[in-house]
Amino acid sequence: MPKLINRYGLVDTVAGTDGWIEYTGDANAIPVGAKVLLPLTEFREFSGTWQKHVGVNGALGVKLSPADDPALIANDLEKLALIAIEFPAYTDGRGYSTATLLRERYRFIGELRAVGDVQRDQIFLMARAGFTTFALRDDQSIAKSLAAFNDFSSYYQHAADRYVNRSAMPLAA
Amino acid sequence: MYQYTAFDQRLVDERVAQFRDQTERHLAGKLSGDDFKVLRLQNGLYIQKHAPMLRVAIPYGLVNTKQVRMFAHIARKYDRDYAHFSTRQNIQFNWPELSRVPDILADLATVQMHAIQTSGNCIRNTTTDQFAGVAPDEVVNPLVWAEIIRQWSTIHPEFAYLPRKFKIAISGSAKDRAATLVHDIGLVALKNDAGQIGFRVIVGGGLGRTPIVGTAIREFLPWQHLITYLEAVLRVYNRLGRRDNKYKARIKILVKESTPAQFTEWVEAEFEATKNGASLLSQHEIDVVSARFTQPVYQSLPSDDAATVTFTAANSEFARWQRRNVHAHRVSGYAAVTLSLKRIGVPPGDITADELDRVAALADKFNQGELRVTHEQNLVFSDIEVSALPELWRELKSLGMATPNIGLIGNIIACPGGDFCDLANAVSIPVAAAIHERFESLDYQFDIGELDLNISGCINACGHHHVGHIGILGVDKHEEEWYQITIGGTQGNNAKIGKIIGPSFARAAVPDVVENLIQTYLSLRERDDERFVDVVARTGIEPFKERVYAEAN
Numbered sequence: 001m002p003k004l005i006n007r008y009g010l011v012d013t014v015a016g017t018d019g020w021i022e023y024t025g026d027a028n029a030i031p032v033g034a035k036v037l038l039p040l041t042e043f044r045e046f047s048g049t050w051q052k053h054v055g056v057n058g059a060l061g062v063k064l065s066p067a068d069d070p071a072l073i074a075n076d077l078e079k080l081a082l083i084a085i086e087f088p089a090y091t092d093g094r095g096y097s098t099a100t101l102l103r104e105r106y107r108f109i110g111e112l113r114a115v116g117d118v119q120r121d122q123i124f125l126m127a128r129a130g131f132t133t134f135a136l137r138d139d140q141s142i143a144k145s146l147a148a149f150n151d152f153s154s155y156y157q158h159a160a161d162r163y164v165n166r167s168a169m170p171l172a173a
Numbered sequence: 174m175y176q177y178t179a180f181d182q183r184l185v186d187e188r189v190a191q192f193r194d195q196t197e198r199h200l201a202g203k204l205s206g207d208d209f210k211v212l213r214l215q216n217g218l219y220i221q222k223h224a225p226m227l228r229v230a231i232p233y234g235l236v237n238t239k240q241v242r243m244f245a246h247i248a249r250k251y252d253r254d255y256a257h258f259s260t261r262q263n264i265q266f267n268w269p270e271l272s273r274v275p276d277i278l279a280d281l282a283t284v285q286m287h288a289i290q291t292s293g294n295c296i297r298n299t300t301t302d303q304f305a306g307v308a309p310d311e312v313v314n315p316l317v318w319a320e321i322i323r324q325w326s327t328i329h330p331e332f333a334y335l336p337r338k339f340k341i342a343i344s345g346s347a348k349d350r351a352a353t354l355v356h357d358i359g360l361v362a363l364k365n366d367a368g369q370i371g372f373r374v375i376v377g378g379g380l381g382r383t384p385i386v387g388t389a390i391r392e393f394l395p396w397q398h399l400i401t402y403l404e405a406v407l408r409v410y411n412r413l414g415r416r417d418n419k420y421k422a423r424i425k426i427l428v429k430e431s432t433p434a435q436f437t438e439w440v441e442a443e444f445e446a447t448k449n450g451a452s453l454l455s456q457h458e459i460d461v462v463s464a465r466f467t468q469p470v471y472q473s474l475p476s477d478d479a480a481t482v483t484f485t486a487a488n489s490e491f492a493r494w495q496r497r498n499v500h501a502h503r504v505s506g507y508a509a510v511t512l513s514l515k516r517i518g519v520p521p522g523d524i525t526a527d528e529l530d531r532v533a534a535l536a537d538k539f540n541q542g543e544l545r546v547t548h549e550q551n552l553v554f555s556d557i558e559v560s561a562l563p564e565l566w567r568e569l570k571s572l573g574m575a576t577p578n579i580g581l582i583g584n585i586i587a588c589p590g591g592d593f594c595d596l597a598n599a600v601s602i603p604v605a606a607a608i609h610e611r612f613e614s615l616d617y618q619f620d621i622g623e624l625d626l627n628i629s630g631c632i633n634a635c636g637h638h639h640v641g642h643i644g645i646l647g648v649d650k651h652e653e654e655w656y657q658i659t660i661g662g663t664q665g666n667n668a669k670i671g672k673i674i675g676p677s678f679a680r681a682a683v684p685d686v687v688e689n690l691i692q693t694y695l696s697l698r699e700r701d702d703e704r705f706v707d708v709v710a711r712t713g714i715e716p717f718k719e720r721v722y723a724e725a726n
Contacts (some may be wrong), residue, residue, distance in 0.1 A: 093334025
């Protein structure tokens with residue numbers, strides 16, 4: 001079962017998506033007023049249409065692949081409640097730079113979610129790079145994953161988490 | 174020597190706890206081999222032929238005697254009574270048990286040592302000049318800057334999962350002893366006309382499968398921007414470096430394929446946005462880090478010591494050692510000394526636990542409790558009083574570390590090779606041993622003069638064969654060990670990649686081939702001080718090639 005956590009605990013115990021529906025090509029599968037997660041190309045071409053579709057009760061999110069350039073959505077950030085960044089394998093570190101750019105350069109203040117091969121052992125670094133929610137790989141222990149936020153009590157360098165507003169984060173579900 | 178604060182100590186302790194938990198989960202079957210692999214590599218642990226190998230970081234090659242005694246302790250308690258100094262100023266243990274590695278790391282942490290980022294696709298241990306701070310030709314002492322890079326790169330959240338490993342070297346002298354032209358990033362600290370410190374930034378050099386001399390993309394980067402500029406380079410690489418093929422994943426391939434001009438443009442655009450960011454360095458930060466370095470205490474001494482001069486005149490063996498293993502010092506009455514770890518019958522860079530203890534005792538007695546590791550796999554005492562040289566020499570002689578072969582053919586650099594390493598196509602150590610024996614005569618070595626002979630057991634080039642005056646590379650030919658020979662490679666300011674002389678040779682033939690190369694050189698040289706590599710530059714490889722293959726047929 002997919003699990004979605006933030007640093008305070010489980011955000012969604014049921015579907016692991018916190019109500020977000022991923023658009024995979026079938027628009028009929030997305031109810032009016034939903035929270036919909038779009039691929040970058042779909043968002044760039046049809047963001048107006050989708051905004052109307054989800055309306056004021058729904059929300060838009062974008063899912064970025066590792067090679068996607070976050071500069072392409074830099075001017076649309078206020079339209080986005082969620083940016084998900086895909087980790088096809090935990091060894092693919094491009095998502096850390098994407099997250100850093102979104103937080104540090106473009107000052108995205110919404111939810112930044114790590115999806116894909118998201119494991120306990122990368123969470124500390126992901127959180128420091130500016131991620132706030134983590135869609136854990138199925139086999140990951142929730143307790144171990146939550147402990148990961150405290151792997152280190154201090155660090156040497158500046159990172160993008162300094163731009164994360166923790167007071168705006170929901171506490172555990 | 175940099176002194177840890179409680180902050181540094183806590184971070185290393187927490188790293189030990191983190192890795193202990195990861196190892197326990199792995200051993201309990203809760204963390205798969207694939208998922209554990211990168212975690213253990215980033216803690217210096219390889220799984221090799223016979224046993225795991227643990228690579229321990231020696232930041233920029235500087236180590237104190239307490240730490241050296243800890244190496245001896247670890248070699249005795251967890252290993253087979255010896256350790257190996259690598260070509261990246263680190264130390265390796267070849268026989269630890271996986272389940273005990275967390276205990277080794279905990280022992281190391283008690284003396285402020287660790288194995289963080291000594292392997293894996295991350296920023297590795299930053300290396301520097303073994304004579305940093307004491308070299309007469311030094312413009313800027315690189316140690317403080319190396320420490321600042323160490324701190325910045327340690328557990329960096331953005332750059333822990335790069336396309337491939339990433340090595341930074343820094344030099345601050347007229348003569349480059351840190352191989353800055355063949356690193357992912359090479360930094361040369363210098364001063365501008367106004368006396369301000371800055372860095373020449375060289376990117377995309379490297380050895381391995383595709384040897385390339387790096388390109389300078391900045392001639393003078395003001396020191397305040399050291400980290401913001403590194404961030405820009407690393408970010409461009411992390412985002413755009415190839416991840417589809419590990420052999421094309423190093424930054425040098427990105428620089429080459431995109432062209433240095435395009436790459437520079439990307440970096441400069443990125444830097445434009447980062448340069449005044451949070452990582453901009455302040456004088457205060459530099460002062461704080463500088464203040465944590467202990468400084469050697471120097472007496473006011475005359476440049477020459479009468480007794481030492483007399484001893485030199487009377488003892489040709491000592492005179493030879495002075496010529497090859499004793500180096501000029503910026504402070505009058507002091508010298509730096511290289512302890513040769515190139516001994517007949519001992520793999521280059523290997524040292525026993527007892528020897529580590531004896532070296533530590535000598536460093537306490539003669540060198541203010543510190544020593545350094547060189548990228549040529551030797552050790553350096555950096556602050557020896559000239560009057561103490563004869564006594565130190567006798568001590569080193571009894572340890573077998575006074576062979577006057579630094580810069581000569583006896584000072585062979587060799588990776589661990591097929592005897593230990595999984596990647597190797599061929600053995601390195603026995604080849605080094607055979608050449609070492611062939612050229613055992615010091616008279617012969619001195620007659621040949623300066624010569625770097627480097628051996629790698631595979632194309633990954635840990636033995637730096639490309640920049641050896643003579644380079645030897647193990648290749649796999651129908652599952653037999655063969656060796657390809659290059660000549661004319663050079664390290665330093667005018668680093669050059671050696672040229673392959675022709676088809677490879679069977680292992681048994683290698684000493685003869687080297688002998689023929691040397692004989693060719695001796696017959697061609699016009700003056701005694703024309704080095705092997707100078708002759709190759711003057712004549713090209715043809716005369717060498719002709720002779721070697723004529724003899725081989």
